[in-house]
Amino acid sequence: MKGDKNVNIQALKDMANKLRIDSIVATNASKSGHPTSCASMAEIMSVLFFHTMRYKISAPRDPSSDRFILSKGHAAPILYAAWAEAGLFPVEDLKNLRKFESDLEGHPTPRLSFIDVGTGSLGQGLAVAAGMAYVGKYFDQTPYRVYCLVGDGEAAEGSIWEALHFASHYKLDNLVVIFDVNRLGQSEPTSLQHQMDVYDARLKAFGFHSLVVDGHDVSELIKAFDEAATVTGKPTAVIAKTYKGKGFPNIEDKENWHGKALGAEGEKIIKHLQAQITDGGVSLSARAPTADAPRVHLRDVTLSAPPAYERAQRVATRLAYGTALRKLADTNMRVIALDGDTKNSTFSDKLRNAYPERYVECFIAEQTLVGVAMGAACRQRAIVFASTFAAFFTRTFDQVTSSTSSTSTTSPTSPT
Amino acid sequence: MGAISQSDMNLVGSHCGVSIGEDGPSQMGLEDLALFRAVPTATVFYPSDAVSTERAVELAANTKGICYIRTSRPETAIIYDSDTVFKVGEAKIVRESAQDKVLLIGAGITLHEALAAADDLQKKGVSARVLDPFTVKPLDERAVREHARAAGGRVVVVEDHYQAGGLGEAVLSALAAERDVVVRHLCVRSVPRSGAPAQLVDAFGLSARHVAAAAQELLQL
Numbered sequence: 181m182k183g184d185k186n187v188n189i190q191a192l193k194d195m196a197n198k199l200r201i202d203s204i205v206a207t208n209a210s211k212s213g214h215p216t217s218c219a220s221m222a223e224i225m226s227v228l229f230f231h232t233m234r235y236k237i238s239a240p241r242d243p244s245s246d247r248f249i250l251s252k253g254h255a256a257p258i259l260y261a262a263w264a265e266a267g268l269f270p271v272e273d274l275k276n277l278r279k280f281e282s283d284l285e286g287h288p289t290p291r292l293s294f295i296d297v298g299t300g301s302l303g304q305g306l307a308v309a310a311g312m313a314y315v316g317k318y319f320d321q322t323p324y325r326v327y328c329l330v331g332d333g334e335a336a337e338g339s340i341w342e343a344l345h346f347a348s349h350y351k352l353d354n355l356v357v358i359f360d361v362n363r364l365g366q367s368e369p370t371s372l373q374h375q376m377d378v379y380d381a382r383l384k385a386f387g388f389h390s391l392v393v394d395g396h397d398v399s400e401l402i403k404a405f406d407e408a409a410t411v412t413g414k415p416t417a418v419i420a421k422t423y424k425g426k427g428f429p430n431i432e433d434k435e436n437w438h439g440k441a442l443g444a445e446g447e448k449i450i451k452h453l454q455a456q457i458t459d460g461g462v463s464l465s466a467r468a469p470t471a472d473a474p475r476v477h478l479r480d481v482t483l484s485a486p487p488a489y490e491r492a493q494r495v496a497t498r499l500a501y502g503t504a505l506r507k508l509a510d511t512n513m514r515v516i517a518l519d520g521d522t523k524n525s526t527f528s529d530k531l532r533n534a535y536p537e538r539y540v541e542c543f544i545a546e547q548t549l550v551g552v553a554m555g556a557a558c559r560q561r562a563i564v565f566a567s568t569f570a571a572f573f574t575r576t577f578d579q580v581t582s583s584t585s586s587t588s589t590t591s592p593t594s595p596t
Numbered sequence: 597m598g599a600i601s602q603s604d605m606n607l608v609g610s611h612c613g614v615s616i617g618e619d620g621p622s623q624m625g626l627e628d629l630a631l632f633r634a635v636p637t638a639t640v641f642y643p644s645d646a647v648s649t650e651r652a653v654e655l656a657a658n659t660k661g662i663c664y665i666r667t668s669r670p671e672t673a674i675i676y677d678s679d680t681v682f683k684v685g686e687a688k689i690v691r692e693s694a695q696d697k698v699l700l701i702g703a704g705i706t707l708h709e710a711l712a713a714a715d716d717l718q719k720k721g722v723s724a725r726v727l728d729p730f731t732v733k734p735l736d737e738r739a740v741r742e743h744a745r746a747a748g749g750r751v752v753v754v755e756d757h758y759q760a761g762g763l764g765e766a767v768l769s770a771l772a773a774e775r776d777v778v779v780r781h782l783c784v785r786s787v788p789r790s791g792a793p794a795q796l797v798d799a800f801g802l803s804a805r806h807v808a809a810a811a812q813e814l815l816q817l
Contacts, residue, residue, distance in 0.1 A: 478604075481657040487647040487678045494671040497704065498610040500646035501667050504653035515657065526610040526667070550607065557605045563657050570609025570625020570666060577631055583605055583662050584637045 187231060192398045194462040195265065196226040197453045200427055202261035202274055204450055207441040210278035213286065216425035216437045218258035220362035220395070221329060224420060227401040228327055229262040230464035237267050237466055240294035243473040243559045246324050247296065247312050251305025251340075252331030252360065253287040254439070260284050263294050266466050296558040298582050303337025306330055306357060307548045307579075310347045311555020313355035313415070314540060315562060319514070322473040325409070329358045332372070333365040335379075341386070342545040346552065347415045348387030349543075355415040356408045357388070360395065362424040366438045376421055383417040395420025427453055476514050478563055484510035502527025505565055506534050516556065518542050518566040520549045526567040546572045550579040606656045606663045607632075613756025614784055614800050615705045616669045617793035626784055628666060630761020633733045637661040639684055640733040642763065644707040647676040648688075648730060655684055666732075668704045668756075670793050675707070675728070687736035688728045689743065696725040698811040699747035701740070703729055703763055706754040706782075706802055713752075713807035724811060732763050737770035744777050750814040754782040754807050756797070778817060780810040 200215075200222045207213030228248060235245035240263070250259050257277055264271045276282035283291040287300030297308045309328035316324050330340060347355050363373045372378050376392045383390035389411045393400045401420070408416035425431040428442070428449050442449060454460070484507045489495060509515040509531050516531075518540045523529040532539035540556075542549040546568055553566040573580070612625040632640045639659050641652040649667065656663035675690055682688075690707070691714055698717070702710035707728050714724040725747045729735055744751050751771065755763040764781035771777050784800045797803050 479658070481654070483650060483654050487650040489646050489674045489678065491674050493646075493674050495646040495674065496667075496669060496671045497643055497646060497649040498667040498669060500643075500649035501608055501610070501653060501665065503646075504650035507650070508653060508657055512657075522610070526608060528608075550605075553605050553607070560604075563604065563606070565606045565608060565653075565656075567608035567610065569611040569623060570628040571611065571623055573607060573609050573625070573628055573664075574631060580607070580631070580635060580638075580662065584635050 187402060189398050190458055191462050191464060192226045192230060194457045194459050195230050195464055196222040196398065197427065197457050198265060198462065199225055199258050199261045201450050201453050202264065202271060203257040204442055204446045206257045206260070206274040206277040208443065208446045209275040211441050212278060213257055213441055214254045214439050215257065215442055216428065216431060217252065217255045217331070219426045219428055220422040220424045221255060221258060221360045222426065223396050223398050223401055224329065224358055224360065225258055225262045227398055227405065229266055229466070231402060232405040233327065234324070234467045234469045236468060240268060241296065241559055242469070243320070243561060244322060244324055244469040244471065246469070247309070247326045249297065249305045249309045249326070249328040250288060250299055251328055252302065252334055253299030256286065256288050259288060268294060297554055301578050301582050302331070302334035303339040304551055304579060304582055306340055306343035307346065307551020308555035309355060310343050310352060311552035312558055313347065313352040314350055314552065315556050317352060317354050318537070319562060320473045323471050324354070324469060324473065326355045327358065328355070329360055332359060332361040332363070332370045335359060336371060339547040339551070342548040343551060344386045344388065346542065346545065346548050351413050352415045353412050356405065356418060357415065358418045358420060360420055360422055362422045363433065364424040364435060364438065368435065374421060376419060379419045383419065387414055388417040389414050390417045390419060392419045392421065395422035396426055476561065478512070478514055478560055481508055481512045481515065481563060483507040499527050502530030506530040509535050509538060512563065514562045516540065516562050516564055518549055518553050518564065520544055520546050520568040520572065522568050525569070528565070528567045546576050547579055550576040554579065554583050604660060606665070608665045608667060610667045611669050612666050612704065613668070614788045614796040614802070615756050615793045617796060618790050620790040621788045624788060625666070626758045627761070629732055629757050629763060632664040633761055633766065635662060638733060639663045640731060641665040642703040642732050643730065644703055644728050645672060645675040647674060647678055647680060648682055651682040655682065659684060666704065670705055672705060672708050682730055684731050685734040685736055687730055687739040689725065690728050691724070691726040693723045695723040696747040697722050698750040698752060698814055699725045699727060699743050700807060700811065701727045701729065701751065701753040701763070701767055702755065703732065704756060705797065706756055709797065709802060709804045710754060710807055712804035713811065716804060716808045717811055722811065722815065729763065732766055735766045735770055740767055740770045741774055744771060744774065749777040750811070751777060751779045752782065752807055752810045752814065753779060754802055756802055757783055759783045759785055778814055780814060782806055782810055
């Protein structure tokens with residue numbers, strides 16, 4: 181752990197304002213987007229991407245790297261800005277935001293080399309992050325960490341609370357959830373506004389190591405993330421009190437600025453932000469991962485034995501599923517099964533009985549079941565089978581459609 | 597930039613349709629095929645016996661994108677030899693003759709109803725061809741068209757699913773541009789209720805006698 185005295189606090193403050201400026205420039209170029217939603221998380225992004233997180237610019241989806249999931253996907257411009265400022269692509273390219281010819285889409289999709297899952301349908305990112313953290317802690321057993329930024333607006337989604345329950349139950353101490361509590365939703369203030377004590381009490385009740393911080397104080401954020409890294413046996417929630425449009429005079433903390441480019445105001449605000457930057461040429465780089473994730477082989481998976489039935493037999497296809505799942509698991513250590521407390525009906529318990537460490541009970545929380553499955557499958561870490569009653573996948577349709585913006589637009593191909 | 601990730605997630609839904617029986621409609625998957633067929637990157641398996649189910653699981657593990665496997669609660673007969681090879685998008689013809697007058701298409705429990713209907717029809721002197729789609733998406737549209745034509749342009753498709761978006765509509769889409777083909781679509785057309793599985797399969801019009809009757813009606817046209 182680096183001591184604070186080694187950290188250039190001013191450089192991180194400058195970077196936060198650069199990220200704000202980048203977000204204004206990009207959204208003004210596209211004449212649309214969410215610059216005020218970016219501004220509230222500028223210091224969080226600066227600290228995560230230029231101090232806390234360990235990752236590789238040369239390989240944005242390297243399995244050994246820390247993961248960052250932007251659950252509030254509408255703040256995409258500042259995520260793109262962070263990767264550009266870290267050196268992945270020219271900052272100038274940010275002006276192509278939302279253009280048909282560019283992969284810098286309105287909300288993040290995995291067309292981009294540094295995005296694991298599509299976000300933007302709110303409330304979904306945390307279950308995905310929990311799936312990644314589960315794999316990191318229990319399968320990869322590699323010290324990469326998972327950071328998920330959740331907006332306070334989307335904290336009203338039930339799927340967030342399902343995922344918190346999952347993360348806490350499985351003691352995912354490699355997971356940090358950052359709540360960007362900027363007080364304002366799209367059309368009005370959020371239900372809790374800046375009642376930080378209420379968030380804190382809820383997160384503690386859910387079994388999190390919870391910290392309330394000033395989300396615009398770089399030093400406090402550094403301390404919080406450092407502390408999170410020392411916590412064992414529970415995930416950490418960093419509840420950041422922030423202001424929507426922070427640093428934008430006459431816009432900060434004001435309603436009716438959600439999802440609007442700043443337009444003519446933008447130039448004045450950029451000058452205002454530039455005046456606060458002490459080193460305009462500030463350049464910070466990513467820290468490298470500390471350990472390599474194990475190499476895994478996920479291709480050409482086969483049943484350990486061919487189907488073995490007599491013509492006179494009568495067998496339910498659900499039972500044959502369990503039999504086959506177990507036979508796949510025999511031949512590949514990374515075949516895992518998830519279920520929503522129906523394992524003795526779907527017969528996913530066949531895998532659990534043979535390889536209990538490769539079974540993940542998601543309890544009766546199907547949105548989390550599918551979100552965790554998506555996260556566990558990311559970066560080619562595992563072959564994931566998630567089962568429940570067919571009827572109960574209907575409530576996961578949002579996750580299922582998001583998974584399609586997490587995949588290629590080409591048709592699925594059969595194995596050769 | 598530009599590399600596109602492939603999230604390989606396999607979802608498996610059991611207890612599809614009215615054939616689960618006594619638990620009633622809240623536990624019956626009756627829209628799941630519509631849901632997953634609507635997803636552009638999805639592959640949808642609907643295996644009809646234990647052999648093909650095991651191979652569906654193996655194929656899903658090796659298939660890019662989201663895979664959905666629909667499984668059933670009732671015990672059903674083994675249709676295939678253990679060494680049968682299955683492929684995504686490749687249907688199986690489980691019964692055929694040169695005299696076939698109608699094509700019966702079913703999946704899961706309804707494939708077994710279609711086979712029983714083919715037995716009944718045979719007793720009445722009508723030869724029926726029976727097709728198992730194996731994957732509903734992609735559907736083996738070429739096989740559906742080819743065998744529909746070979747069976748005199750008469751098709752009965754039967755599924756344990758609501759009318760919209762399931763196997764029946766997939767078959768109808770495949771045949772939309774075919775001249776001289778008529779299709780009867782048997783499916784669950786109202787909200788079901790509790791009851792014994794076989795009782796519900798019959799009451800909602802999916803049983804062998806309904807399939808045979810639909811085939812006979814087509815022969816009258």
